[in-house]
Amino acid sequence: MxxxxxxxxxxxxxxxxxxxxxxxxxxxxIRLGKxxxxxxxxxxxxxxxxxxxxxxxxxxARFEDGRVHYRASSDAMIVQGLIAxxxxxxxGRTAEEILRTPPxxxxxxxxTENLTMGRQNGLKAMIEQIKLYAMAxxxxxxxxxAN
Amino acid sequence: MSPTSHAATSPALDVQRVxxxxxxxxxxxxxxxxxxLDNAATSQKPRVVIEALRTFYEHxxxxxxxxxxxxxxxxxxxxxAAREKVRAFIGAASADEIVFVRGATExxxxxxxxxxxxxxxxGDEVVITHMExxxxxxxxxxxxxxxxxxxxxxxxxxxxxxxxxxxxxLLNDRTRLVAFxxxxxxxxxxxxxxxxxxxxxxxxxxxxxxxxxxxAVQHTAVDVAALDCDFFVFSGHxxxxxxxxxVLWGREELLAAMPPWQGGGDMIDRVTFEKSTWxxxxxxxxxxxxxxxxxxxxxxxxxxxxxxxLDRIAAREHExxxxxxxxxxxxxGLRLIGTAREKVAVLSFVVDGxxxxxxxxxxxxxxxxxxxxxxxxxxxxxxxxIPATVRASLAFYNTTEEIDRLADxxxxxxxxxx
Ligand SMILES: Cc1ncc(COP(=O)(O)O)c(C=O)c1O
Numbered sequence: 001m002x003x004x005x006x007x008x009x010x011x012x013x014x015x016x017x018x019x020x021x022x023x024x025x026x027x028x029x030i031r032l033g034k035x036x037x038x039x040x041x042x043x044x045x046x047x048x049x050x051x052x053x054x055x056x057x058x059x060x061a062r063f064e065d066g067r068v069h070y071r072a073s074s075d076a077m078i079v080q081g082l083i084a085x086x087x088x089x090x091x092g093r094t095a096e097e098i099l100r101t102p103p104x105x106x107x108x109x110x111x112t113e114n115l116t117m118g119r120q121n122g123l124k125a126m127i128e129q130i131k132l133y134a135m136a137x138x139x140x141x142x143x144x145x146a147n
Numbered sequence: 148m149s150p151t152s153h154a155a156t157s158p159a160l161d162v163q164r165v166x167x168x169x170x171x172x173x174x175x176x177x178x179x180x181x182x183x184l185d186n187a188a189t190s191q192k193p194r195v196v197i198e199a200l201r202t203f204y205e206h207x208x209x210x211x212x213x214x215x216x217x218x219x220x221x222x223x224x225x226x227x228a229a230r231e232k233v234r235a236f237i238g239a240a241s242a243d244e245i246v247f248v249r250g251a252t253e254x255x256x257x258x259x260x261x262x263x264x265x266x267x268x269x270g271d272e273v274v275i276t277h278m279e280x281x282x283x284x285x286x287x288x289x290x291x292x293x294x295x296x297x298x299x300x301x302x303x304x305x306x307x308x309x310x311x312x313x314x315x316x317l318l319n320d321r322t323r324l325v326a327f328x329x330x331x332x333x334x335x336x337x338x339x340x341x342x343x344x345x346x347x348x349x350x351x352x353x354x355x356x357x358x359x360x361x362x363a364v365q366h367t368a369v370d371v372a373a374l375d376c377d378f379f380v381f382s383g384h385x386x387x388x389x390x391x392x393x394v395l396w397g398r399e400e401l402l403a404a405m406p407p408w409q410g411g412g413d414m415i416d417r418v419t420f421e422k423s424t425w426x427x428x429x430x431x432x433x434x435x436x437x438x439x440x441x442x443x444x445x446x447x448x449x450x451x452x453x454x455x456x457l458d459r460i461a462a463r464e465h466e467x468x469x470x471x472x473x474x475x476x477x478x479x480g481l482r483l484i485g486t487a488r489e490k491v492a493v494l495s496f497v498v499d500g501x502x503x504x505x506x507x508x509x510x511x512x513x514x515x516x517x518x519x520x521x522x523x524x525x526x527x528x529x530x531x532x533i534p535a536t537v538r539a540s541l542a543f544y545n546t547t548e549e550i551d552r553l554a555d556x557x558x559x560x561x562x563x564x565x
Binding site: 022026030075076077 | 520
């Protein structure tokens with residue numbers, strides 16, 4: 001991956017600027033969802049389930065070489081597409097980058113208000129969980145006892 | 148005056164005129180006219196109900212049962228008049244048997260905590276059904292856990308009907324109460340309530356019977372005396388009334404013997420620090436300031452339903468059910484969940500390979516409001532081995548065009564996700 005976290009957001013906004021109606025935007029999100037790999041079965045367990053999503057979402061994070069690597073998927077396709085976008089922005093970044101970057105790109109997707117607010121699809125819960133992992137890894141790597 | 152006083156031959160509902168009574172229906176959602184097909188979750192309110200709330204707060208607002216002044220008298224009269232309307236609506240013997248609560252959930256919890264704690268002992272059994280809303284599961288679970296009683300469950304079959312013959316095997320000399328829904332919110336199944344009650348009574352007339360009428364009173368005339376149950380609950384907001392108001396009906400002798408559930412103002416006779424004595428029914432169960440405006444609004448909603456005629460409402464909804472069933476069944480890969488022989492206009496369904504949530508999202512983009520999820524009936528979902536369904540639930544003010552938009556929207560979603 002060569003784009004930075006900020007470039008990723010900019011590029012997503014640019015991708016979506018090309019669509020003129022909701023159907024095209026959703027069709028694109030669905031396409032991304034279909035291409036997005038499922039999280040391995042070993043992580044499809046209660047420990048990794050994101051609470052507050054109406055569909056089932058699992059999110060796993062791994063800290064390696066100073067970066068947080070996320071894997072996630074959902075049984076609902078639109079949510080799966082949103083996950084693909086979230087991971088393009090947030091996965092493989094440093095905890096600092098993740099924590100200082102609000103998900104501004106979401107407003108450019110042209111979702112309905114209730115999707116943007118993320119109550120229904122769990123967008124809000126997923127973003128919170130992404131940030132929580134980053135916070136935990138950040139604290140771990142900065143605590144004096146960390147090796 | 149019976150709620151079904153309209154002759155069966157009365158003219159059909161004028162849907163376009165009736166729609167004018169519901170201000171909320173006339174709006175655009177995502178650039179499309181709203182098609183509100185989520186009536187089992189909550190129904191919309193006719194203008195007369197909205198106006199009744201407004202009029203109460205603008206002219207009569209005062210606390211009830213507490214003042215000598217004019218407004219308090221007017222508020223009390225209106226509140227008690229609403230209780231009388233509820234009494235007539237469900238065929239109760241006395242208005243003293245009508246307890247205003249927040250909704251069906253609170254009504255069931257009241258029975259479980261007051262009657263249940265006084266009457267259900269360790270080793271006793273409470274029977275519910277597999278098609279219950281969580282509101283008619285969890286309060287009994289809490290009771291059973293607290294006293295060491297056992298919860299038994301009447302199974303359902305693949306049409307979504309109760310397996311009535313299993314009821315006989317579940318009843319025994321430890322059975323204290325049987326609770327079941329008149330009509331299922333997730334499946335639309337209308338249960339043979341009278342038959343169930345007859346069987347329980349025949350086995351042992353002292354077993355208490357609670358009927359959850361949440362999905363019943365907006366579709367069909369209910370007469371608790373003819374039903375011969377002991378407790379009946381419903382929520383005002385599902386019968387075109389306000390949220391936050393509901394009804395518990397109980398037989399007078401049962402309510403009279405039950406201890407109060409919540410304590411406070413309005414429910415006492417005398418209070419000293421040594422001991423308080425309770426007010427008479429129904430005030431004993433209405434601690435604190437009730438939802439006065441809500442009760443009055445519910446009374447007006449009942450009048451509205453009565454004026455339309457429940458027989459005409461039922462006839463109209465049956466037409467809609469048949470039209471919607473035919474349209475949805477014609478969609479390849481769509482499976483209706485809940486195909487009982489007796490149904491209200493609730494259509495739960497799944498589509499092979501597409502998550503209900505995705506279908507709901509596409510429908511929402513097209514202005515069609517449905518519910519997606521487990522509908523607070525997770526055991527139903529477990530029975531059918533699915534996580535969720537899409538549920539369209541229709542009311543008399545829905546139209547065949549809206550059903551077409553539902554079916555077209557589902558077809559569109561299928562083409563987008565396949
Ligand atoms: C069958 C049934 N019972 C109970 C309830 C609970 O009603 P409320 O949330 O209004 O208390 C509902 C509401 O969805 C219902 O459909």
